Amino acid sequence: MNLMDLARPAEEVAPRLLGAVLTHETSEGTVSIAITETEAYSGAADPASHAYRGMTPRNAVMFGPAGHLYVYRSHGLHWCANVVTGTDGAASAVLVRAGRVIEGEDLARRRRGGMAESSRLARGPGNFCQALGVTAEHNGSDLLTGASVTLSEGEPVPASLIRIGPRVGVSKAHDWQHRFYLAGDPTVSAYRLSPRAKPSHGA
């Protein structure tokens, strides 16, 4: 993934982020996670996007320039992280849904409450943030200028391994083929249709 490409629309950037690495350095240590699953949210035209109803204090970061982190709280208890993409004002973003811990596994496991299985440490958007140690304080941080959370190129991912599917957990436009993941990877979150999902066109 060429980091200059972040200015492209989310649905274009999302597959290219597979294999890229998010790193968080703290006084406790460093955790790095290679991304294995993403979801694209296409700004104002996307009914499932937080930006659909325009800018609010919460989603303001989405409307800014690409390469920043948009962090929000989900269901009162989880943090979820997006990489902002697209041109300034486009409100395009890629939700990071899962990854493989490649550095700092002990620290990641401690943050997750000591759970044993490595492949599950960063499986699911809430778990990913918990393992990486990302919270609201990182909202808006620039991933490219060496802040505490940074995005870097990882090992290239063979295009033949990339799969596309419907988005997870959203109640609107869940059938948009905007979810990208690595075939057969155990760190990819289990697919679940939203309990509230309604068919958006046919039966």
Add this chain to the structure above:
DNA sequence: CGGTTGATCGTCT
């Protein structure tokens, strides 16, 4: 297994 549900609170209507 697979489906269902409780936890928990910021954000928007």
Add this chain to the structure above:
DNA sequence: GACGATCAACCGC
């Protein structure tokens, strides 16, 4: 005042 871009525990089979 309702409802999530969630997770894990718990049920019944």
